[in-house]
Amino acid sequence: MAAAGGGDRPGEKGVERVTYKWLSYTLGVHVNQAKQMLYDYVERKRKENSGAQLHVTYLVAGNLIQNGHVCHKVAVVREDQLEAMKSKLATIASVHVYSIQKALLKDSGPLYNTDYDIVKTNLHNCSKFSAIQCAAAVPRTPAEVSEPQTSVQAGSQTPSDTNAARVPVVNGHGPSTSKQTSQQPRGIMGMFAAKAASKPQDTNKETKAEAKEAPGVSAVSSKPPAKANIMNNFFGKAAMNKLKATSVPEQPKEKKEVVKPSVPVAEPESSPNTVVEKPGKKTESSRIQQKDKKSKMKRVDKSDNEEEREPENLKKKRKRIKQLVSDSSEEEADVPPSPTPEEEKAPSPPPVPALKTELEPASTEVSAGGRKRKRKRVLKSKMFIDEEEGCMVTEKVYESESCTDSEDDFAKAKPPPAHKQPAPPVKKEPKEERKNLKKGAATANRANKQVSIMGFFQKK
Amino acid sequence: MFSAQAAPAAQALLTPPSAEASTFARVLVSGYADQSQPFLLGERSFSRQYAHIYAARLVEMRPVLEERAREKWGTDVVVRKLCELRVGEKCCVVGTLFKAMQLQPSILQEISEEHNLVPQPPLPKYIHPSDELILEDELQRIKLEGAIEVQRLVTGTVFAVYGSEQDDGKFLVEDHCFANLPRPLPWKGPTSDRFVLLASGLGLGSGSGESLLSTQLLVDVVTGQLGAEGEQSCAAQIARVILAGNLLSENTQSRDTINKAKYLTKKTQAASVEAVKMLDEILLQLCTSVPVDVMPGEFDPTNYTLPQQPLHRCMLPLSSVYSTLRLVTNPYQADVDGVRFLGTSGQNVSDIFKYSSMDDYLEILEWTLLAGHISPTAPDTLGCYPFYKSDPFILTTCPHVYFCGNAPRFQSKLLKGEAGQRVLLVTVPAFSTTQTACLVNLRDLSCQPISFSGFGAEDDD
Numbered sequence: 001m002a003a004a005g006g007g008d009r010p011g012e013k014g015v016e017r018v019t020y021k022w023l024s025y026t027l028g029v030h031v032n033q034a035k036q037m038l039y040d041y042v043e044r045k046r047k048e049n050s051g052a053q054l055h056v057t058y059l060v061a062g063n064l065i066q067n068g069h070v071c072h073k074v075a076v077v078r079e080d081q082l083e084a085m086k087s088k089l090a091t092i093a094s095v096h097v098y099s100i101q102k103a104l105l106k107d108s109g110p111l112y113n114t115d116y117d118i119v120k121t122n123l124h125n126c127s128k129f130s131a132i133q134c135a136a137a138v139p140r141t142p143a144e145v146s147e148p149q150t151s152v153q154a155g156s157q158t159p160s161d162t163n164a165a166r167v168p169v170v171n172g173h174g175p176s177t178s179k180q181t182s183q184q185p186r187g188i189m190g191m192f193a194a195k196a197a198s199k200p201q202d203t204n205k206e207t208k209a210e211a212k213e214a215p216g217v218s219a220v221s222s223k224p225p226a227k228a229n230i231m232n233n234f235f236g237k238a239a240m241n242k243l244k245a246t247s248v249p250e251q252p253k254e255k256k257e258v259v260k261p262s263v264p265v266a267e268p269e270s271s272p273n274t275v276v277e278k279p280g281k282k283t284e285s286s287r288i289q290q291k292d293k294k295s296k297m298k299r300v301d302k303s304d305n306e307e308e309r310e311p312e313n314l315k316k317k318r319k320r321i322k323q324l325v326s327d328s329s330e331e332e333a334d335v336p337p338s339p340t341p342e343e344e345k346a347p348s349p350p351p352v353p354a355l356k357t358e359l360e361p362a363s364t365e366v367s368a369g370g371r372k373r374k375r376k377r378v379l380k381s382k383m384f385i386d387e388e389e390g391c392m393v394t395e396k397v398y399e400s401e402s403c404t405d406s407e408d409d410f411a412k413a414k415p416p417p418a419h420k421q422p423a424p425p426v427k428k429e430p431k432e433e434r435k436n437l438k439k440g441a442a443t444a445n446r447a448n449k450q451v452s453i454m455g456f457f458q459k460k
Numbered sequence: 461m462f463s464a465q466a467a468p469a470a471q472a473l474l475t476p477p478s479a480e481a482s483t484f485a486r487v488l489v490s491g492y493a494d495q496s497q498p499f500l501l502g503e504r505s506f507s508r509q510y511a512h513i514y515a516a517r518l519v520e521m522r523p524v525l526e527e528r529a530r531e532k533w534g535t536d537v538v539v540r541k542l543c544e545l546r547v548g549e550k551c552c553v554v555g556t557l558f559k560a561m562q563l564q565p566s567i568l569q570e571i572s573e574e575h576n577l578v579p580q581p582p583l584p585k586y587i588h589p590s591d592e593l594i595l596e597d598e599l600q601r602i603k604l605e606g607a608i609e610v611q612r613l614v615t616g617t618v619f620a621v622y623g624s625e626q627d628d629g630k631f632l633v634e635d636h637c638f639a640n641l642p643r644p645l646p647w648k649g650p651t652s653d654r655f656v657l658l659a660s661g662l663g664l665g666s667g668s669g670e671s672l673l674s675t676q677l678l679v680d681v682v683t684g685q686l687g688a689e690g691e692q693s694c695a696a697q698i699a700r701v702i703l704a705g706n707l708l709s710e711n712t713q714s715r716d717t718i719n720k721a722k723y724l725t726k727k728t729q730a731a732s733v734e735a736v737k738m739l740d741e742i743l744l745q746l747c748t749s750v751p752v753d754v755m756p757g758e759f760d761p762t763n764y765t766l767p768q769q770p771l772h773r774c775m776l777p778l779s780s781v782y783s784t785l786r787l788v789t790n791p792y793q794a795d796v797d798g799v800r801f802l803g804t805s806g807q808n809v810s811d812i813f814k815y816s817s818m819d820d821y822l823e824i825l826e827w828t829l830l831a832g833h834i835s836p837t838a839p840d841t842l843g844c845y846p847f848y849k850s851d852p853f854i855l856t857t858c859p860h861v862y863f864c865g866n867a868p869r870f871q872s873k874l875l876k877g878e879a880g881q882r883v884l885l886v887t888v889p890a891f892s893t894t895q896t897a898c899l900v901n902l903r904d905l906s907c908q909p910i911s912f913s914g915f916g917a918e919d920d921d
Contacts, residue, residue: 021685030481031685032473032692040476057915061687069872072899072910074677074686081915094688096473108914112673123741123778127748131692132684134486134749139781389729 019099019111022118024129031129038097055105058082059098062089076108376400473688482689484696486750487654491797492700498852499767499789501845508846510839514616517851518556518598521618521832524639525554529620532637537622542600545625553631555597557617557836559610561815562588564841586815587611595621595631606633611817616836639832641877642858648798649860654902655698656796657682657910660757660805660865663892664742665735666709674895674912679742681910683749698899700796701750704865704888705757705805708735713759732761736775743779751784755792757805757866765843766807766835767791767852791834793859799902802855803863808835809887810866811842821887822871825864829855829875829883858883861900866890870898872907 015022024034042056060082061074070090076098077085086092099111119126127133383394526539529552538551545551563586570580593604593613606623623633662675680686684695712732746752756762756771763769770787773780780787788794791804809824815837818824828834834853838844858881867887875883884905889896896911 021680024685030483032481032689033477035473036475036477039474043476059686061681061691070908071896072908073913074681074910075913075915076673076677077915092471093694094473094686094691095471096688105915107916108673109669111914112669112676115676116672119745120741123744125748126745127683130684130749131482131689132484132486132696132749134784136486136488136751137748137782137784140783 016103017099017101017110017114019114019118020097021115022099025118025122029129030131032131034129035096038100042097042100052102055079055101055103057098057101057105057108057111059094059096060085060089060092061094062086062092064089076111078105471688472690482693484684484693487697487699489654489699489751489797491648491795492751493795494786494788495793495795495800496789496791498850499791499793501767501769504845506846508848510844510846512849513839513844513847513851514556515598516847516849517616517833517854518554518618520851520854521639522554524642524832525618525620525637526552528637528640529554529622533622533635539620542595542597542602545602545631547625547627550622550624550634552620552622553595553597553602554618554620555595555601557613557615557619558594558596558601559613559615559815560592560594561586562590564815584814585817587817603630604633605630608633608636609817614812614816614837615840616838617831617833618836619831638830639855640830641875641879641881641883642832642855644858644877644879644881645800645860647860647882649902649905650797650799652903653697654797655694656801656861656900656902657698657701657897658704658803658863658865658886658888658900659701659891659897660704660755660888661706661890661892662703662739662742663709663890664707664738665712665731666892667711671892671895673914675742675891677912677914678891678897678910679745681912683745698750699902700753701746702753702792702801702803703755704792704803704863705755705790706759706866706890706892707739707754707757708732708759708761709892710759736761740776740778743776743785744782747779747782747785751786753786753788753792753794755788755790755803755805755865757790758807765845766838767845768805791853797902799861799905800857800859801861801863802834802859803861803886803888804834804865806864806866806888807842808838809864811835811837815841820871821864821867821869822873822885825862825885825887826873826875829858829862829885860884860905861886863888863898869894870896870909872898874905 018038020031020034020038023029023037024031027034027037029037038056042054045052045054056079057076058079059074059076061072064071064073072093073089075085082095086095099114101110105111122128127137377398377400379396380399381394382397382399383392385391386393529537529539533552538549540549540551540553542553542555545553563580563583565580565582565586591610593608593610594601595604602625604621605626608621617638619636619638621631621633622635622637623631626632659678663671664675677686681691681695682698682701684692686692687695712730712735743752743754754771756768760768760771761775762771768790770789773787776785776787779785790807791802793800793802795801808828809821812818812824812828812835813821816824818827828836832855833851834855835842835844838853839846858877860882861884863886865888867889869887870889871885871887873885875881875885877883882905884900884907886898886900886907888898889909891897894911895913896909898907899910900907
């Protein structure tokens, strides 16, 4: 009926109420034209006498003498109040249709709701159809926005503020970095901000050194991580996984000295990883040197990696290794590699056993705990980002997991074992089994798992 | 007046759609300069006593007052310090006023165990007939009597009294004078109509939606969506919007978090969060169209003591992207198109209201201007930062527009001073209760209220 009737406003009367603003945004016309269209519609419909009763509200504005001074009054009135209001005003500045609705409105509340909704959905261009355009109202560029924040501590920045997250993390590279990172998902840098927050001082130092990496970062293609948002910022495992996977193959060697936030780059996984496997491994070992007490985070990443690459065991393991290593190198940018001289022993034997040795304690623990794949309920702290609130929520939940996994992962809260003894090959199998288990359990709880690095190498 | 010239084409939009609709460009404000640096606090240290601010105040205002005293009582008037007073000698003394009030809430009394007092409920006014005035200078203090209105004055005012010391050690006042209007600023205002919208007390988050439509109408008028073309072209001459405090409602100041146990309130969101989101959206709509200055007020999420620091931009992610949004201090001072604005969110005036017999906000506002100090009651009854070397609330130059926010109703007055000062005094009403804002015309320093309304079941308009 009315939907078909109103030629230039199809379906207008399908809605209960039409305000000029709603019409303006919906049809993309100037507000004044929308007002005129409403008036026109009312006139036509009333002439047609189509029986559908339309109730109209008007906007009246003008000068009113009140308390001895001239007050400018702007009021939304019902049609029946229009003349009364007009007579009250000394001079009338404007009268136009405000809205049309099917039912008589008792009060103007619903009008506000309609306007509020339409404005909310069009917040990004709320002045587009207005009669006044302001030349000065230009959004600041991210570079300008981030400038006053360079002096702010990294930890105090909220990850949701992309620029803020980037600048403190990459101090001294404000504009350029922000430009680069602006290409990359904000989650990446936010993750560094998160890492900075979780690893006090060290991370800050590291990230500063990592800032040098900026050029390298840009070289890598950027594919936004799956969840480029707060989630990634703190525990962006998905992001980190992808990022590490992609970044490692691309910059195997350079990463050695240049500790950079390779993570920002998310690349397509799979093929590049296997191809660059070899050089990656080499770098892995070199990176192992730089590995530090930050294995905690690596383990977390590891578990995520495991989760992500369920199908491809081998490939995954490789990737994980690289990612882990690169991740560790990223994170401990300027941490001198000296603390773990034993790691250097590893390079000569195949990297797998070398890395496996790191997992040695984990495996021993696991073996000590018995190769039981018992599932038991463990009280764990789950940390997740509440999108709506924009905060982190830590909850203690019971989770059912295989005891081997939990033992492994959480025991690895401490720095990776400095010792590196080649593991007897006989241990390989149980470790692999456990690795599988670990993977499965790791899927269950993502947040705080300390995944032993050795797990990645077991699954070969 | 605003949109007087819009009248002829008022009903022009009651027509079928026309071919093109005119768009007006917002007037560009070329001469904006923020002058509120004295109110911006950097590193803050609270390990000082408040004596320093009083000392700084007296030192800075003494020369001005001595000059005023000479003007008023002759150049040969003797100006004495309290320690130099001689009994019976007519002289002039400059000092800081202290009003000893019986009903003034005192925290020491409240916590005193001997008295076992129930905390005094907040009163609208704390004056009492038994209040006494005492004049203090750098070293001594003396009680004042005589031709002086005890009820009207408040603690912290620096002024000069003329009289003599009596035998009983009290000072008999014959006359007194204040610092009067400070020196005028040169006038560099615009020659064409240019408006600044002053609004305060938006009161978002109050839980009642009465003024929400009015707030939206305000935004729409300023951004040029409402009104016929004549009105829109006038609205395009609104060069700036100043929001003078209390953007959030008092209801957002929920004290639950203080009284209740942590585990009960852990997951509840503070009421101010939703309100700030609403504020952000409103500011975004305004910022895309006009420069906005946002001053914090009594109920806004910023520090409590004067001078209140600007709201942090992280709370307003959508609108702080725009350079037209300026988050400023309370009090706020700025040059807009050559016109000096100075104003507060109203805490200074309402505090004086509580401790003096003056009832009219405009009268109090004028009185602070004449006393030469924005808020004399700070730090005595109004929270203030312990300044050390200077008192930024002293008025050294006379602004062209002097306003205070969150007043009960709109009032304005053009004050003319002897030295050629012209000041427009404006009490900006609280929008949440009055749905009224003020439009100041910079060309001729005139002010017009603008009010908004919807309709309700009980309305008769």
